Structure formats: C-alpha cells, structure tokens
Amino acid sequence: MYLLYFPMELMSILKFVYGTTKCWMRISRSTEIQIRDWCYFAISHLAIISFYYMLLLIPIISISPLCFFIAITLHLAYFVRQHRFYANEYPPGPPPMAIFGNGVSVNTRAPEKTFLEYRAIYGPVFTLHLSQPTVILADYNTIHEALIHNGQKTSGRSNSESFVLFTGDRTHGDGVILSSGQKSKNMRQETQKFLRNWPGKRLDNLVLHHTASLEAALTKQAESKSLSDIKDPISGAIANIIQQMTIGRNYEYQDAEFQTQLSNINSVVKELMTFGVFFVNSFPISRFLLQWLPSSWKAYENSGFKLQQWFRDILNEHKVNRHQDDFMSHMLDLQETRPEEFKDLSIILNCGDMWTGGMETTTTTLRWGLIYLLQNPEIQAKCHQEIVSAFGNDAPETSKMHLTPYVRATLSEIQRLANVLPWAIPHKSFEDCQIGGYKIPANTEIVPALGALLCDPTVFKNPEEFKPERFLDQSGEYSPMEEFRPFGMGPRACLGEKLARTELYLIFSSLVQNFRFYLNESDPKPTTERATGGITAPPMPYSTRVEYIGNRHVYY
Numbered sequence: 211m212y213l214l215y216f217p218m219e220l221m222s223i224l225k226f227v228y229g230t231t232k233c234w235m236r237i238s239r240s241t242e243i244q245i246r247d248w249c250y251f252a253i254s255h256l257a258i259i260s261f262y263y264m265l266l267l268i269p270i271i272s273i274s275p276l277c278f279f280i281a282i283t284l285h286l287a288y289f290v291r292q293h294r295f296y297a298n299e300y301p302p303g304p305p306p307m308a309i310f311g312n313g314v315s316v317n318t319r320a321p322e323k324t325f326l327e328y329r330a331i332y333g334p335v336f337t338l339h340l341s342q343p344t345v346i347l348a349d350y351n352t353i354h355e356a357l358i359h360n361g362q363k364t365s366g367r368s369n370s371e372s373f374v375l376f377t378g379d380r381t382h383g384d385g386v387i388l389s390s391g392q393k394s395k396n397m398r399q400e401t402q403k404f405l406r407n408w409p410g411k412r413l414d415n416l417v418l419h420h421t422a423s424l425e426a427a428l429t430k431q432a433e434s435k436s437l438s439d440i441k442d443p444i445s446g447a448i449a450n451i452i453q454q455m456t457i458g459r460n461y462e463y464q465d466a467e468f469q470t471q472l473s474n475i476n477s478v479v480k481e482l483m484t485f486g487v488f489f490v491n492s493f494p495i496s497r498f499l500l501q502w503l504p505s506s507w508k509a510y511e512n513s514g515f516k517l518q519q520w521f522r523d524i525l526n527e528h529k530v531n532r533h534q535d536d537f538m539s540h541m542l543d544l545q546e547t548r549p550e551e552f553k554d555l556s557i558i559l560n561c562g563d564m565w566t567g568g569m570e571t572t573t574t575t576l577r578w579g580l581i582y583l584l585q586n587p588e589i590q591a592k593c594h595q596e597i598v599s600a601f602g603n604d605a606p607e608t609s610k611m612h613l614t615p616y617v618r619a620t621l622s623e624i625q626r627l628a629n630v631l632p633w634a635i636p637h638k639s640f641e642d643c644q645i646g647g648y649k650i651p652a653n654t655e656i657v658p659a660l661g662a663l664l665c666d667p668t669v670f671k672n673p674e675e676f677k678p679e680r681f682l683d684q685s686g687e688y689s690p691m692e693e694f695r696p697f698g699m700g701p702r703a704c705l706g707e708k709l710a711r712t713e714l715y716l717i718f719s720s721l722v723q724n725f726r727f728y729l730n731e732s733d734p735k736p737t738t739e740r741a742t743g744g745i746t747a748p749p750m751p752y753s754t755r756v757e758y759i760g761n762r763h764v765y766y
C-alpha cells in the first residue's frame with residue numbers, strides 16, 4: 211500500500227522543498243511554472259510505475275526486485291517512445307503528466323493567463339497535451355500566419371469524441387461550427403447568404419424592437435428601486451433576436467421551456483473545456499463508464515442531447531407549418547433541392563449553432579459591460595452624454611455610429627476585457643503547415659488563443675486596466691488596432707460579427723441613453739473574476755440598481 215502513497219508523499223516533500231527554496235531564492239514566475247510542471251511530470255510517472263509494480267507484484271510476490279525492474283523498463287520504453295515522437299513532431303511545450311497531460315496546469319477560468327505564461331517560456335507557438343497534442347498560438351503574428359496565410363490548411367474542426375457525439379460524422383463533422391472541408395464551406399455559404407438578407411436598417415429595427423422589451427423590464431425594476439441581477443432580461447432579449455431569425459419564435463423571459471434550454475446551453479459551454487471532457491476525448495472508452503457517474507461529461511452529454519431534441523421538435527413543427535422568414539425555413543427550402551447536403555441533423559445542428567453562437571457570446575459581453583460601467587461611473591456618464599448629443603431622445607442608429615467614438619471605444623474595451631472566447635473555437639490542420647518557424651503536422655488541433663491576443667501586454671499597455679481611450683486616436687476618433695480581433699479571422703471567422711456589432715452598439719447605447727446603472731454604498735460590488743471555466747467566459751453573478759433617466763417612449 212505504501213507504494214500508492216509514495217507519489218503523494220513525494221509530492222508533499224517536493225512542495226515543501228520548493229516552497230522553502232522559493233523563499234530563499236528569487237524565483238521568476240517562468241522558473242516556478244517549469245519546476246511545477248516537472249514535479250507534476252515526475253510524480254505522475256512515478257505513480258504509474260508504482261501501479262505497474264503493484265500489478266506485477268500480486269501474481270509473483272516472491273521476486274519483487276525483478277518486478278520493480280520490469281515495471282520501470284516497461285514504463286521507460288513506453289515513455290521514451292512517446293516523448294521522442296512528440297519532440298520530433300510538435301513545437302516545444304511543458305512536459306505532459308502521464309495520463310492527464312497538461313490539462314491540470316491550465317487555469318480554466320482564465321486560460322489567457324496560462325497561454326501568456328507559457329508564451330514567456332516557450333515562445334508564441336507551443337504544445338499543450340490536452341485531449342491530444344494541441345498547438346497553441348499566442349500572439350497576433352502566429353495567429354495571422356495560421357488563419358490567413360495558411361487559412362485553408364488550418365480551417366478544419368476537431369473530430370474529438372465531444373463533437374462526434376453530436377454530429378455522428380468523424381470525417382466531415384456537421385452543422386456550421388463543427389463541420390470541416392467542403393461541408394463547412396457549403397454551410398457557411400448558406401448561413402452568410404441568409405444573414406446578408408438582413409440589411410442595416412432592418413437589422414437595427416429588429417434589435418431595437420427587442421431592446422424596447424428589455425427596457426420595459428428595466429423600467430419596472432427602476433420603479434421598484436430594487437437591487438437585482440438583470441442577467442435574465444439581457445439574455446432573454448438577445449435570445450429573442452437570434453430565435454426570431456433562426457426559428458421564428460419569441461419567448462417571455464421567464465418562460466419555462468426557454469429557461470430549460472438556457473440552462474442546457476450554459477451547461478454545454480461550461481463543461482466543454484473541463485478536465486472530464488478532455489479525459490473522455492483522450493480515452494473515448496471511458497465515456498461509457500462516466501455515463502453512469504456524476505461527471506462533467508455526463509452533464510455535457512445530457513444537456514447537449516436535450517438541446518438537440520428541442521431543435522428536432524421545432525424542425526418537425528416547421529415541416530408542418532413553414533415560416534416565412536426564418537433560417538430553419540430557409541434550410542428546409544434547401545433540403546428540397548439538395549437533400550443530401552441538408553439532412554435533418556444538419557439543419558438541427560446549423561440552427562443550434564446560430565442560436566448558441568448568437569446568444570451566449572453577446573449576452574456575456576453585455577453583462578461584462580455593465581460591470582465595467584458600475585465600476586467606472588464617470589465613463590458611464592461620458593457615454594450617456596455622447597449618445598444624447600448624437601441622438602437626442604431618438605433611438606440610436608448604426609449608420610450614425612461614427613458620431614459616438616467614445617461609446618465605440620468603450621464597447622471595444624469591454625469586448626477586449628470580456629474576452630468571451632479565450633480559446634476561440636479550436637481548429638484542426640488538414641495538411642502539414644509551417645507556423646512561427648515550426649512544422650505543424652496534419653490532423654493537429656490548433657488553438658488560436660484570442661484570449662492571449664486581447665490581453666497581450668506588448669499590444670495593450672497595462673492590459674488589466676479598463677481604459678476606453680486606448681481605442682481613440684489623438685483627435686478623439688475611434689481607432690482600433692490591427693490586433694484587436696475578438697471575432698477571429700480567416701475562413702472560419704465569426705459568421706455573426708455584423709449582427710453582434712449591431713446588437714452590442716444598439717443595446718448598449720440605448721440602455722446608457724435611458725438608464726443609469728448604479729450601486730449604493732452598502733451594496734455588494736461586482737468583481738471582474740469569472741464564474742466558471744468553459745469555452746466562454748461569463749462573469750460571477752452580480753446585481754445592480756437602475757434609474758430611468760430617458761425621455762424616449764418605452765414600449766410595454
């Protein structure tokens with residue numbers, strides 16, 4: 211039994227030695243991380259050797275030195291083979307723990323911090339062993355090189371277990387987010403065509419219509435002078451915009467069906483980047499065991515399939531009663547002429563992707579926006595002034611955005627710090643390519659770490675500070691830097707960028723024009739800490755007070 215405790219004891223001793231050494235010597239953060247990673251590495255391999263030894267010891271108990279020798283030889287042979295393979299094939303990176311890889315070393319709440327720390331050690335292109343060796347690109351030049359110069363070669367999506375589970379197609383994937391190759395080109399083309407049918411003024415009207423409902427809910431709160439979390443009205447309004455476009459439906463914010471789907475999607479995006487899901491992706495067979503245990507994989511799988519079933523029901527309803535103007539009906543029209551490309555599952559996944567992509571990201575950005583306004587009342591007042599000067603009591607318009615450079619700069623700064631997709635959506639290489647001087651083999655997972663880009667201290671001085679002025683030029687005009695790319699770039703860049711920009715500008719401007727968000731002295735203050743790890747980066751729950759300061763008619 212001692213053998214099982216041995217690695218743990220060693221871990222405690224190493225921690226003690228490391229702690230003491232750190233106090234005596236000035237160790238830099240980079241050295242600290244390297245020591246930590248090598249300790250994890252050594253201990254995990256020792257644990258495996260102990261495990262082999264135990265297995266061998268049971269049947270042949272009398273010749274234990276021989277068992278120990280066999281255990282070490284077996285493990286070393288395996289390890290040297292793997293290590294040589296990784297070292298030859300992939301860019302450098304921290305030593306992976308046996309079985310768990312580097313997953314435990316990633317700060318899942320703030321992965322951009324981990325990316326920047328490893329960038330300081332290994333350079334902007336490095337390998338982390340997550341579900342499989344994953345190449346992380348952690349600065350603008352390498353992301354640009356991968357997604358623009360090598361755009362066609364790196365535009366695949368992962369075929370890991372967590373995605374194949376829903377698409378059922380290991381080679382081409384399905385839907386718009388999870389498909390690869392020609393399939394993804396077709397899906398993107400049709401999605402883009404549909405979204406282009408919403409020109410500026412029409413899109414403005416749709417967004418303002420749902421903003422009015424949100425404002426009606428906030429006006430009621432302002433009357434009651436209460437302190438409350440306004441997450442539900444914000445996500446309800448944003449959801450109704452994308453739901454109207456994709457499935458032709460609107461829901462009351464507290465509607466039980468809508469709330470259930472909201473909690474399902476929250477669970478999927480939260481669990482996707484967790485250790486449990488990484489583990490199943492590395493050892494797909496474990497999924498059958500985890501199905502019966504409380505685990506992040508089980509939560510991910512259940513919520514994902516419930517969501518898929520919801521869209522299936524809506525599709526069946528659309529087949530009977532086709533809507534005029536929504537994306538699902540557009541896809542059903544395509545199914546009639548191209549049934550092989552637009553099967554039911556493709557339509558369900560494509561609409562689900564639009565819904566997910568269109569809701570979670572924009573809602574999260576706006577929720578962060580309110581935190582920064584609460585923390586910086588003078589910036590809120592300045593935005594209000596600028597909007598009132600530009601639009602008076604009228605609703606804001608995207609065609610007149612240029613009249614409000616400070617509001618645009620504030621929104622960009624919110625997006626930068628909200629950093630809602632720090633991992634972007636991981637890509638996969640179709641063929642060998644060269645990035646940052648390294649050869650990246652075909653079929654490698656590539657993460658364009660947008661999180662690191664938006665917090666890069668070499669581009670954004672004091673990146674943790676909220677400073678809209680960094681997006682203004684000397685004459686006070688809005689002037690975003692080339693590196694500011696929250697929507698990604700290249701052949702897989704965000705399809706909803708125009709919609710997202712319209713929503714963010716109109717909802718934010720209208721809210722700041724008509725309401726003041728504030729807290730009393732004794733109210734709990736919101737923090738800038740993230741709630742959970744996951745593919746998106748939501749804030750911790752917080753509450754605000756609201757005062758109605760507008761003169762515009764608010765619809766009820």
Ligand code: HEM
Nearest residue numbers: 386387567568571572635696697698702703704705706710
């Ligand atoms: C603040 C809001 C948003 C941000 C920051 C954002 C950001 C992103 C990013 C970084 C990607 C991945 C790019 C890549 O893989 O390299 C992406 C993909 C995508 N986004 Fe957005 N997005 C936002 C809003 C929206 C909206 C409103 C929609 C709705 C139509 C949308 C639909 C999509 C889709 C369908 C994809 C997948 C594209 C593909 O795989 O080819 N997004 N988004």
